[in-house]
Amino acid sequence: MRIPSSYADGYEAARAVDARLADDFIRHTTLGDPLADRVVEGLAATRSPEEVHPLISAALRDPFQLPDGLPDSLRELVSEVSVIPDWYDPKLAQAATRGFIRNSNIIPAALAGAAIVEGFSTLISKSFRIRGRITQNGVRRLRQNLLHLSDQYLPGGMEPGGDGWRLTLRIRLVHAQSRMLLKDSDEWDAAAHGMPISAANILLASTTFSARLLRHARRLGAKFSDQEWEGYVHVWRYTAWVMGVPEAILFEDYDEARRRFEIGMLCEPPPDDDAIIMANSIVNSAPLLLGVKDPAERRPFATFIYQVCRELVGDELADQFLFPPSRRVPQVPLLWLKHRLRRVALERIPGFHKLDSGYDYMEMLDISNVGNFEQSYSLPTALHDEASRPW
Numbered sequence: 228m229r230i231p232s233s234y235a236d237g238y239e240a241a242r243a244v245d246a247r248l249a250d251d252f253i254r255h256t257t258l259g260d261p262l263a264d265r266v267v268e269g270l271a272a273t274r275s276p277e278e279v280h281p282l283i284s285a286a287l288r289d290p291f292q293l294p295d296g297l298p299d300s301l302r303e304l305v306s307e308v309s310v311i312p313d314w315y316d317p318k319l320a321q322a323a324t325r326g327f328i329r330n331s332n333i334i335p336a337a338l339a340g341a342a343i344v345e346g347f348s349t350l351i352s353k354s355f356r357i358r359g360r361i362t363q364n365g366v367r368r369l370r371q372n373l374l375h376l377s378d379q380y381l382p383g384g385m386e387p388g389g390d391g392w393r394l395t396l397r398i399r400l401v402h403a404q405s406r407m408l409l410k411d412s413d414e415w416d417a418a419a420h421g422m423p424i425s426a427a428n429i430l431l432a433s434t435t436f437s438a439r440l441l442r443h444a445r446r447l448g449a450k451f452s453d454q455e456w457e458g459y460v461h462v463w464r465y466t467a468w469v470m471g472v473p474e475a476i477l478f479e480d481y482d483e484a485r486r487r488f489e490i491g492m493l494c495e496p497p498p499d500d501d502a503i504i505m506a507n508s509i510v511n512s513a514p515l516l517l518g519v520k521d522p523a524e525r526r527p528f529a530t531f532i533y534q535v536c537r538e539l540v541g542d543e544l545a546d547q548f549l550f551p552p553s554r555r556v557p558q559v560p561l562l563w564l565k566h567r568l569r570r571v572a573l574e575r576i577p578g579f580h581k582l583d584s585g586y587d588y589m590e591m592l593d594i595s596n597v598g599n600f601e602q603s604y605s606l607p608t609a610l611h612d613e614a615s616r617p618w
Contacts, residue, residue: 431487438484
């Protein structure tokens, strides 16, 4: 097994805790997504950039009646993820939808204020920083993540042909295209970092957006039943499978997702300059996501988000990200109290919903609107995003 040098120290520490999961993780740091990689390599060799969108759009419109003329690799990819795994449980998915919608005033905060920031503490940040996608478009990134979550948890969203299913495949192909551009460039050090946007990277991101996000949401006041809690992770298990995470390392439930996150993070090197850039870009984009554009208003709002993020991810990681020092009054307990009181009022005070101006599911859908993004299946055409055709 080849061990990229950046992971060597962390891998040794992780093996002392759980050798099997550490071996699983490191083995997949040098692996990409063979099926999706064949698709984008074939498209790059045989199709013009203008042909990519209509071709992929036609393939995903109805996965059970694929049109003639599709490349064999694209046909194979769509056919494979159109067969729902035997372990997928629609009842758990329905429970997840209930929990997601009821806590839709909190989940975006857990995403932007902690989960996505933790995600960029890993080496996946290097892939995004090199391409320049986040540093220039942090707000767009947050909207894309919110849109993906919304589509995942809508009823039927992850069924073959559903909005979440199609968007997940789009993300998978964008990852594959980015991987192809990165690994062929002089800016990527494979000996040190392994495969760009590797299978291990996608696994760790999936555990971050499932188990870790749930934990952060609960600390902010979210309330899930046991079935909703496990259902949320179950939907992400299926999403990760559609996204190309090999079944050999795919988590089965919350406890395994949490454990794979912990071991994966032990394997990862400490955050470097790329991770610092990406994490701070996300935090500073959050006020813009919510429509706060005046610099005089953005600064105190960003300071508040930094404080919440520090409390959620912990001082050690926050210090590595060079976040501002902690303020005297903790904010997370106050947010927990605020959200719980709001929930009690909505449940017990007649007519309170008419007076409530709190953030809700429809508002989340509104701020996750990224224009034509969800209709576009174009792929990046250059390593650096500013040189790429629109996608």
